Amino acid sequence: MALQREGFAEVEKAVRGVLRDVLGLSEARVAAFDESTPLFGALPELDSLAVAGVLTELEDRLAILIEDDEVDGDMLESFGALTRFAADKALR
C-alpha cells in the first residue's frame, strides 16, 4: 500500500511535468493544479492537437501504451482524472 502511494506520487509528478512541457505552462501554474482542476475545455492551451502531444509524451515518460478508444472526455476532464488514468496504466 505504501509502495503504491509512492508510485502514485511519481505518476502525478510526471503528469504535471508533461502538462507543463507540452502546453508551455509555467511551473507555478502546474504546481497549483489539484485533483479537481479542470483540463479539457478549461485550458485554452489544451486543444485536440495538444491532447495528442500530451498523450504521446505521457506514453514516453511512463512507458505505457494508450489506446485511442480509451481517450475520452472523462479522462481529460480534470487533473485528478488524468492522473488516475495514467496511474492505472503505469502502476498495473
Add this chain to the structure above:
Amino acid sequence: MIDWYDWSGGREAMLRFGPATGPVVLVALPLFEEANRTRTFAAALMRLLAGRGIASALPDLPGTGESLTQIEETTLSEMRAAMGAAVDHLGARRVHACGIRSGALLDPHAFVRARWHFSPVEGEVLMTELLRIAQAGKSSPASDDAPMLVGGNLLTAAMVAELKAATTDADPGPLRIVRLDSDPRPADRKVPGVPLWRRAEPGHDPALAALLADDIAAWVRACEG
C-alpha cells in the same frame, strides 16, 4: 552562409555555420511538423558549435524548407538519398551526422564518420504519433495504409510504408545517443530540458542548446581522435 548541393532529383539549399575546414556536423531536423518546432533550436545549436570551432550544415531535404519538391512527391528513401548527396558535397570523411528525433531515421544510409542522435524515434513509433495527430481533427479514424494528411503534410502510402519500417540503428559504426532525463529509454547520456518538439508554439531552451553543443563538440573531437 547559404550553400547548395545537388541530388538526383534537383538542387537544395544548405545552411552552413562555422569554419571552412575540419569536421562538419550534418544536422537532420525531425520530419514534418516537429521540424518547425525545432528549427530555431537547431540553428542556435549550430551557432554554438561554430563558437566551439566546429562547422555544421543543415540541408533542406526534398519536400522540406525551400525545396521545389512537394512533400507528397517524395519518399523517405529519396530524403535519405539527398542526405547522402549532402554528405558527398561536404566530403564524406569530414561528416558527423546529428539526427534530432525522427531526423535520426535519415542518416543510417549516409556514409559518415560517426553519428550523434538526440531523442531518436523509430519509424513505427513516429507513425503511431502521426496517426494520432491525423485523427485529432477528424471524426472517422485514419487508416495507416492510405495517404494521410498530418498537420499540412500529405504523406503518400509509399512514404507511410517506408516510415513504418524505418529504424535508426541500421548501420554499424560509432553512435552516441542523448535523451532528456524525462525519457526512460536507454541513452549514453540524459540531460535536463523540455521536449520542444511537442510544443504547438515554437520554443527555445538556451541552456539545453549549450549543453548539447558541448556534448557534440566533445563527441566529434573524440571520434576525430
